[in-house]
Amino acid sequence: MHLIKRVLPLLVVVVCSCTLPQYIWPQKDVGFHEINLSDLDKRVLIASRDSEFKRAVIDRILIEFQDQPVYLKIIGIADLPKEDATRYSTVVLINTCMAWTIDTTVAQFIDKYGQLDSIIVLTTSDSGNVLPDLENRKIDAMSSASTLADADPLANEIIGRIKKYL
Helix, strand or coil: CHHHHHHHHHHHHHHHHHHHHHHHCCCCECCCEEECCCCCCEEEEEEEECCHHHHHHHHHHHHHHCCCCEEEEEEEHHHHHHCCHHHCCEEEEEEECECCECCHHHHHHHHHHCCCCCEEEEEECCCCCCCCCCCCCCCEEEEECCCHHHHHHHHHHHHHHHHHHC
């Protein structure tokens, strides 16, 4: 019992330090916009935080699909809880690693819809090697550093994965 009293406070500090930065330094989201008509059969939801790198990736995706019969809805991560992933052909989540883990809102969305095989998750981090927990999930996950020179090749990879689901 004495050991538990000593270890428990330390455990609380460690757990809080892993999620606390997401609340202390919240990140800005991309603005809402839509491309093409919402009643199209092929539908893509893109939810993202905002940065120059993430906007470059999203812009490349939009250019690829703007003249195709595909509805694209772009929202911020904060609006993700309002969305139903089953209403889309594919969902692309672009988030930032904070405190060695993916965004908590993205994690909650994956917890809810992780059995769908049409969710693509890109996590940016300094090291470029942070992925969500893939156990018992069918999500398509990738990780990258936010290097602007890598935005087009990464966007092309995401475009290829989106096309697989359309």
